[in-house]
Amino acid sequence: TMLPDCEDMLVENIVRPFHLSDDDYKKIMDLMLESFNKGLGKESNETARVKMFPTYVRAVPDGTEEGDFLALDLGGTNFRVLLINLKGQEVTMESKIYLIPQHIMLGTGIQLFDHIAECIFKFMKENCLLEKNLPLGFTFSFPCKQKGLNKAFLSTWTKGFKCEGVEGNDIVKLLHEAIERRGDMHVECLAVINDTVGALMSCAHSDRNCALGLILGTGTNACYIEELPCVELWDEDMEDPNFVLINTEWGAFGDDGALDFIKTDYDKHVDKHSINTGRQIYEKMISGMYMGEIVRLVLEKLRRHGLLFQGKGSEELSTRGRFYTKYVSEIESDVDDGFKNTKQVFDELCIDHFTEEDCRIAQYVCSLVSTRAAYLASAGIACLLNKMNRPEVTVGVDGSLYRFHPHFHDLMMEKIQQLLNPGLKFKLMLSHDGSGKGAALVAAVANRLN
Numbered sequence: 001t002m003l004p005d006c007e008d009m010l011v012e013n014i015v016r017p018f019h020l021s022d023d024d025y026k027k028i029m030d031l032m033l034e035s036f037n038k039g040l041g042k043e044s045n046e047t048a049r050v051k052m053f054p055t056y057v058r059a060v061p062d063g064t065e066e067g068d069f070l071a072l073d074l075g076g077t078n079f080r081v082l083l084i085n086l087k088g089q090e091v092t093m094e095s096k097i098y099l100i101p102q103h104i105m106l107g108t109g110i111q112l113f114d115h116i117a118e119c120i121f122k123f124m125k126e127n128c129l130l131e132k133n134l135p136l137g138f139t140f141s142f143p144c145k146q147k148g149l150n151k152a153f154l155s156t157w158t159k160g161f162k163c164e165g166v167e168g169n170d171i172v173k174l175l176h177e178a179i180e181r182r183g184d185m186h187v188e189c190l191a192v193i194n195d196t197v198g199a200l201m202s203c204a205h206s207d208r209n210c211a212l213g214l215i216l217g218t219g220t221n222a223c224y225i226e227e228l229p230c231v232e233l234w235d236e237d238m239e240d241p242n243f244v245l246i247n248t249e250w251g252a253f254g255d256d257g258a259l260d261f262i263k264t265d266y267d268k269h270v271d272k273h274s275i276n277t278g279r280q281i282y283e284k285m286i287s288g289m290y291m292g293e294i295v296r297l298v299l300e301k302l303r304r305h306g307l308l309f310q311g312k313g314s315e316e317l318s319t320r321g322r323f324y325t326k327y328v329s330e331i332e333s334d335v336d337d338g339f340k341n342t343k344q345v346f347d348e349l350c351i352d353h354f355t356e357e358d359c360r361i362a363q364y365v366c367s368l369v370s371t372r373a374a375y376l377a378s379a380g381i382a383c384l385l386n387k388m389n390r391p392e393v394t395v396g397v398d399g400s401l402y403r404f405h406p407h408f409h410d411l412m413m414e415k416i417q418q419l420l421n422p423g424l425k426f427k428l429m430l431s432h433d434g435s436g437k438g439a440a441l442v443a444a445v446a447n448r449l450n
């Protein structure tokens with residue numbers, strides 16, 4: 001019959017902007033390399049959107065790290081306090097998740113850090129640690145300009161945080177002041193790291209080839225090992241070791257318009273309704289905080305055109321942020337089983353008037369949006385791998401999007417392979433508890449050098 005084909009074409013018209021060609025991805029790699037180099041240059045860095053922050057991390061773990069460490073993990077969905085014991089390859093940890101209420105995420109810096117100090121206190125009390133003197137590693141996953149391993153000035157909030165009076169300030173100082181105000185505990189923050197650094201360090205602990213860390217969670221970001229002569233920004237000593245980890249903060253790629261040639265109306269809509277309009281453009285096309293919303297906008301458009309649910313939606317489907325990114329994983333996990341998950345998702349969205357064809361279309365939309373995300377991230381990774389030009393690199397990856405999406409890993413393996421310079425080899429390795437273990441490892445190295 002004509003109808004389905006004709007309908008398919010109408011659907012195809014609406015989703016067309018998500019299909020990108022190999023040339024598009026190659027162009028993105030070229031533009032990214034330009035952005036990375038601009039960020040690394042001493043003068044060009046001032047106006048660069050991709051900041052390429054030197055992290056002051058200049059050693060990877062060698063497996064001799066030992067002792068008890070506290071770690072904090074702040075930078076997305078959950079705030080955690082951890083106690084980590086390192087003993088060579090043996091790592092044990094206790095951890096507890098604490099909520100950061102919305103009014104604190106959007107409140108003042110003092111409130112935020114007082115809340116953090118209170119959580120540390122509770123954690124130490126519960127674990128009988130209040131008598132101890134503990135070094136702390138802080139995984140703080142927001143763009144920071146560092147002036148030392150434990151001197152980190154927040155550039156700008158991202159990912160839904162907006163606390164007054166923190167941007168431009170040293171977060172270690174704010175933390176120490178709050179700990180002081182709380183009193184009755186002995187904690188010193190020795191290192192601030194990014195979650196990308198945590199992913200890299202935790203994988204490097206067991207794989208010496210690990211030279212790149214990648215996050216695909218609420219946001220996206222990457223860090224890699226760069227040689228000092230390439231880091232014009234570096235104005236510290238040039239002694240051995242001759243490298244430093246660079247936190248690219250690549251989520252901001254495209255903030256100068258570089259990605260305008262692939263931006264869809266859905267991307268523009270997501271950006272316009274975010275709390276950081278005009279910023280983190282690459283991140284908004286890739287990461288978990290935004291992917292579900294992009295899918296929702298496409299589904300809504302299809303519905304309005306009568307191509308989905310016979311044109312009839314629901315209040316839930318019309319609600320911003322109500323289509324969670326985990327739905328994308330669930331829907332794409334349906335294979336030959338009568339769309340069990342997809343139907344469950346529709347049910348949660350109070351849609352009961354759907355056909356098998358609706359399920360197929362929804363699954364198709366999810367796969368287009370997640371595939372574009374995986375390929376965009378792959379372009380970034382291939383760009384860094386080509387730049388590093390090491391024969392074999394392991395990429396340490398963390399984040400729920402990578403971990404739980406059924407095809408993200410395979411899509412990335414295929415695309416990176418295709419975009420990589422001939423002769424180079426790579427692996428993608430899942431990082432386990434990078435934010436905790438990584439912070440402890442960096443604190444341990446700092447403690448040793450102290």
Ligand code: ADP
Pocket residue numbers: 075076077078216217218219287288289290325326327329398399400401402404405
């Ligand atoms: P972080 O906030 O530190 O990045 P995660 O790595 O857990 O923490 O990422 C959380 C994000 O991952 C959520 O914002 C959500 O969008 C996304 N997410 C959660 N579960 C899934 C899932 N099953 N599939 C895909 N994405 C998910």
